[in-house]
Amino acid sequence: MMRRKVDLFYSHVGEHVAPNNAAEDVPFMSLPIYLIGARGCGKTTVGRALSQALAYAFSDTDYFLQQTTQQTVAGIVAAEGWEGFRRRETQALIAVTAPSTVIATGGGMVLAEENCRFMREHGRVVYLKADPEVLASRLEAYPEEEQRPTLTGRPIADEMVEVLSQRDRLYQQAAHHVINAMQTPEQVVQTLLQTLSLARAS
Numbered sequence: 001m002m003r004r005k006v007d008l009f010y011s012h013v014g015e016h017v018a019p020n021n022a023a024e025d026v027p028f029m030s031l032p033i034y035l036i037g038a039r040g041c042g043k044t045t046v047g048r049a050l051s052q053a054l055a056y057a058f059s060d061t062d063y064f065l066q067q068t069t070q071q072t073v074a075g076i077v078a079a080e081g082w083e084g085f086r087r088r089e090t091q092a093l094i095a096v097t098a099p100s101t102v103i104a105t106g107g108g109m110v111l112a113e114e115n116c117r118f119m120r121e122h123g124r125v126v127y128l129k130a131d132p133e134v135l136a137s138r139l140e141a142y143p144e145e146e147q148r149p150t151l152t153g154r155p156i157a158d159e160m161v162e163v164l165s166q167r168d169r170l171y172q173q174a175a176h177h178v179i180n181a182m183q184t185p186e187q188v189v190q191t192l193l194q195t196l197s198l199a200r201a202s
């Protein structure tokens, strides 16, 4: 099933995956929607709800990685370092990309310029933006350390300030749209639907 969807975008030559269909070949209505933003901004939570509202498929690069490797994020990082995780994350992004799909990305997806370029070329990119204090309070409530091993070794609140100071610019640059993620998940979905339908109409 996954392979069939992926083949709509890619031709597979041996182990190599070569893009042959960028966004201009896919009707605007069916473009994949990539959700980007820091840990805890709601990419997974909101992404799943948005996919239901649009009757789209839903994929999550973190889940894809964990399913295909049968390891947690912490396990991959322990075995291969963050460098190995980031390499796999780029492959996961390509593998889950398909028309009519909402894609929740990992919080560090924008660290590689090639990932940003790929997302912008293949779909619509939405930044779920939230203040570090809001993100920290969500993550402190549900740390899920196997999915979110520490990035800096610092307490969560300090880590979120540091991470956003480095990445906010990258999220902004990669995004077609920036959405306030400090609303309830239902409100974020409604804002997303309005923003995307306005973009489709223009």
Ligand SMILES: Nc1ncnc2c1ncn2[C@@H]1O[C@H](COP(=O)(O)OP(=O)(O)OP(=O)(O)O)[C@@H](O)[C@H]1O
Residues within 6 Å of the ligand: 037, 038, 039, 040, 041, 042, 043, 044, 045, 046, 062, 104, 105, 106, 107, 138, 139, 142, 147, 148, 181, 182, 183, 184, 185, 188
């Ligand atoms: N809009 C929201 N309002 C309140 N809580 C939220 C909201 N969005 C997500 N949460 C909560 O924040 C936590 C993290 O959400 P989620 O896993 O969706 O974030 P994420 O952006 O996918 O993070 P990661 O980058 O680690 O995958 C969850 O406990 C979720 O219930």
Ligand SMILES: O=C(O)C1=C[C@@H](O)[C@@H](O)[C@H](O)C1
Residues within 6 Å of the ligand: 038, 039, 062, 073, 105, 106, 107, 108, 109, 147, 148, 149, 151
């Ligand atoms: O912000 C990050 O760098 C990360 C966020 C998570 O989604 C996972 O992709 C992983 O824990 C790394």
Ligand SMILES: [Mg+2]
Residues within 6 Å of the ligand: 043, 044, 045, 060, 062, 104, 105, 106
């Ligand atoms: Mg997530």
